[in-house]
Amino acid sequence: MNIFADFQARVADALRAMVGQGRLPQNLDLTRFVVEPPRDPSHGDLATNAAMVYAREAKEHFGNPRALAAALAEAIGAMPGVTAVEIAGPGFINIRLDPAMFADVLRAVLTDPSFGRGQASGGKVNVEYVSANPTGPMHVGHGRGAVFGDALANLIAFSGRDVTREYYINDAGVQVDVLARSAFLRYREALGETIGEIPEGLYPGDYLKPVGEKLKQQFGDTLLGKPESEWLPQVRQAAIDAMMDMIRTDLAAMNISHEVFFSERTLHGGADSPIAKAVADLRARGLIYEGRLPPPKGQLPDDWEDREQTLFRATEFGDDVDRPLVKSDGAYTYFAADIAYHKSKVDRGFLDMIDVWGADHGGYVKRMQAAVKAVSQGKAALDVRLCQLVKLMRDGQPVTMSKRAGTFVTLREVVDEVGVDAVRFMMLFRKNDAPLEFDLAKVLEQSKDNPVFYVQYAHARGSSVLRQAKAAFPDLALEGAALAQAPLALLQDEGEQGLMRLIAQFPRQVEAAAAAHEPHRIAFYLHDLASAFHSHWNSGKDKPQLRFVNEETRDLTIARVALVASLTRVIAAGLALLGVSAPQEMR
RNA sequence: GCACCCGUAGCUCAGCUGGAUAGAGCGCUGCCCUCCGAAGGCAGAGGCCAGGGGUUCGAAUCCCUUCGGGUGCGCCA
Numbered sequence: 001m002n003i004f005a006d007f008q009a010r011v012a013d014a015l016r017a018m019v020g021q022g023r024l025p026q027n028l029d030l031t032r033f034v035v036e037p038p039r040d041p042s043h044g045d046l047a048t049n050a051a052m053v054y055a056r057e058a059k060e061h062f063g064n065p066r067a068l069a070a071a072l073a074e075a076i077g078a079m080p081g082v083t084a085v086e087i088a089g090p091g092f093i094n095i096r097l098d099p100a101m102f103a104d105v106l107r108a109v110l111t112d113p114s115f116g117r118g119q120a121s122g123g124k125v126n127v128e129y130v131s132a133n134p135t136g137p138m139h140v141g142h143g144r145g146a147v148f149g150d151a152l153a154n155l156i157a158f159s160g161r162d163v164t165r166e167y168y169i170n171d172a173g174v175q176v177d178v179l180a181r182s183a184f185l186r187y188r189e190a191l192g193e194t195i196g197e198i199p200e201g202l203y204p205g206d207y208l209k210p211v212g213e214k215l216k217q218q219f220g221d222t223l224l225g226k227p228e229s230e231w232l233p234q235v236r237q238a239a240i241d242a243m244m245d246m247i248r249t250d251l252a253a254m255n256i257s258h259e260v261f262f263s264e265r266t267l268h269g270g271a272d273s274p275i276a277k278a279v280a281d282l283r284a285r286g287l288i289y290e291g292r293l294p295p296p297k298g299q300l301p302d303d304w305e306d307r308e309q310t311l312f313r314a315t316e317f318g319d320d321v322d323r324p325l326v327k328s329d330g331a332y333t334y335f336a337a338d339i340a341y342h343k344s345k346v347d348r349g350f351l352d353m354i355d356v357w358g359a360d361h362g363g364y365v366k367r368m369q370a371a372v373k374a375v376s377q378g379k380a381a382l383d384v385r386l387c388q389l390v391k392l393m394r395d396g397q398p399v400t401m402s403k404r405a406g407t408f409v410t411l412r413e414v415v416d417e418v419g420v421d422a423v424r425f426m427m428l429f430r431k432n433d434a435p436l437e438f439d440l441a442k443v444l445e446q447s448k449d450n451p452v453f454y455v456q457y458a459h460a461r462g463s464s465v466l467r468q469a470k471a472a473f474p475d476l477a478l479e480g481a482a483l484a485q486a487p488l489a490l491l492q493d494e495g496e497q498g499l500m501r502l503i504a505q506f507p508r509q510v511e512a513a514a515a516a517h518e519p520h521r522i523a524f525y526l527h528d529l530a531s532a533f534h535s536h537w538n539s540g541k542d543k544p545q546l547r548f549v550n551e552e553t554r555d556l557t558i559a560r561v562a563l564v565a566s567l568t569r570v571i572a573a574g575l576a577l578l579g580v581s582a583p584q585e586m587r
Numbered sequence: 588g589c590a591c592c593c594g595u596a597g598c599u600c601a602g603c604u605g606g607a608u609a610g611a612g613c614g615c616u617g618c619c620c621u622c623c624g625a626a627g628g629c630a631g632a633g634g635c636c637a638g639g640g641g642u643u644c645g646a647a648u649c650c651c652u653u654c655g656g657g658u659g660c661g662c663c664a
Binding site for chain 2: 531
């Protein structure tokens with residue numbers, strides 16, 4: 001039940017009727033106006049800007065926006081559940097609702113386990129996130145993308161779309177060869193050799209030692225005498241598998257799992273490989289040519305050589321320059337593989353795809369979007385969400401991170417130290433494209449300026465009210481269906497009605513956040529909800545008659561318990577979207 | 588030099604795809620704690636939304652431009 005969407009539809013109907021009467025022109029785009037909660041609650045429960053939006057089209061019959069507003073207001077005033085309609089300012093229509101409408105919302109929350117969930121609609125959506133290289137442990141920056149992508153996928157699924165969570169494994173290219181050589185060194189170490197300092201250019205981390213041990217168990221010393229060309233493929237695969245196991249385990253520690261792990265390696269191969277096919281396809285459509293690229297302005301790379309190369313006409317799809325697909329050594333570029341990868345997504349039926357990347361890949365967005373347009377003949381759309389850096393702090397002081405000094409902080413260490421809930425909530429309590437300061441000490445504080453605590457505490461406090469109510473009235477049934485029978489009309493206090501209005505916004509917040517691909521909105525909405533709840537709680541200090549549980553007033557208590565139960569359900573549902581737990585108590 | 592992101596209270600940040608008088612936390616000032624959970628509460632001060640143009644009924648939000656930060660800039664992944 002989404003009263004904003006309901007009224008959006010009703011006002012659209014009213015406008016359509018006016019079109020039918022010839023009072024408004026045909027072919028009116030009825031999606032342009034909004035029905036939203038007014039910023040100032042004294043303006044009522046709902047407001048719409050429809051009269052102003054269509055003022056130009058209405059000029060002929062109505063003259064000015066206020067005249068159209070008057071006609072619309074008349075139609076709105078006749079709608080069920082509306083108690084008052086006012087025209088304000090340049091043509092806002094402010095609507096007051098029968099409190100019974102909000103009681104209906106509470107009953108929906110209490111009886112419908114999928115309150116806020118959108119209607120199943122639209123095609124499949126692919127969300128690709130994390131995609132960390134399988135060469136080592138994930139760091140905190142990966143964690144942000146991981147949490148963001150996961151919450152976004154939750155949100156979009158909840159809004160009614162069919163979502164696939166995907167991870168692209170960069171298991172081709174020189175990096176994984178370096179990984180293999182590094183693992184081979186650990187293998188020799190496991191066999192008793194003294195390997196000394198890890199040479200420059202190889203991965204020095206201890207995390208490869210278990211891989212060396214495993215190689216020893218698997219192969220004994222049989223790899224030692226062989227040339228690199230023979231052992232490398234085997235060692236490489238073993239190392240990649242071990243790294244992916246580690247990454248999957250660390251993701252699982254944050255309650256993140258993907259349905260699809262897509263291997264880049266499967267795109268490579270001979271003349272009938274997916275990359276070759278994708279390139280051939282584009283070439284057949286005249287989107288690939290042999291040509292020269294102007295050198296980049298500004299700082300010229302040291303090894304720049306002007307040469308003719310195979311280029312994709314990215315500029316035809318909005319990119320700044322055409323992009324090379326084949327390296328000077330004849331191998332395909334990473335971009336060529338990425339084209340084939342995204343073509344695979346299109347071939348698998350995804351016309352909506354979202355990639356979550358680190359901000360340092362921002363320069364790559366245009367070419368990827370160009371490629372998606374090209375391989376899908378313009379049918380598919382790619383949104384790339386860039387996650388900014390995470391600055392790790394402790395008590396306001398930056399935590400120094402240096403691989404060399406051995407103070408490199410992995411994502412897993414942070415999760416183990418502060419817990420999943422804190423990590424996930426804080427990562428989502430900021431817009432994805434804004435840098436984030438993550439304070440390891442602050443997120444554990446039990447105080448108002450720790451939003452994780454603040455929101456979870458609201459849920460615990462609400463749960464506490466339910467326990468109190470049960471203690472005061474042992475025969476009270478706390479199940480949703482029972483509470484839905486509560487005399488909700490008794491909820492007359494301003495604070496109570498404010499909470500009901502906020503609760504009624506949940507479906508709208510979900511819809512908007514999903515459409516905008518911005519899960520942080522849910523985190524902020526929950527913070528607002530928690531804040532309103534705590535504030536109303538506190539008003540019970542000065543006015544004991546406002547407390548939720550009063551033994552003298554059973555009916556009122558039941559109504560208030562229903563309100564609190566609704567609130568905790570919405571908080572729990574919102575936290576679930578973020579992947580954060582909703583504790584019953586926090587003692 | 589070019590592209591993308593960002594610039595909102597002293598600080599850290601929201602601002603619901605263009606709406607009404609600009610929002611929160613911290614910090615600051617002043618009151619308040621026997622009472623459902625005071626790991627606090629209430630109230631107040633604090634703003635030329637970086638600057639300047641434009642678009643329209645209406646701009647923090649969209650366009651242009653200047654300034655100031657960040658990230659990138661054949662073939663790395």
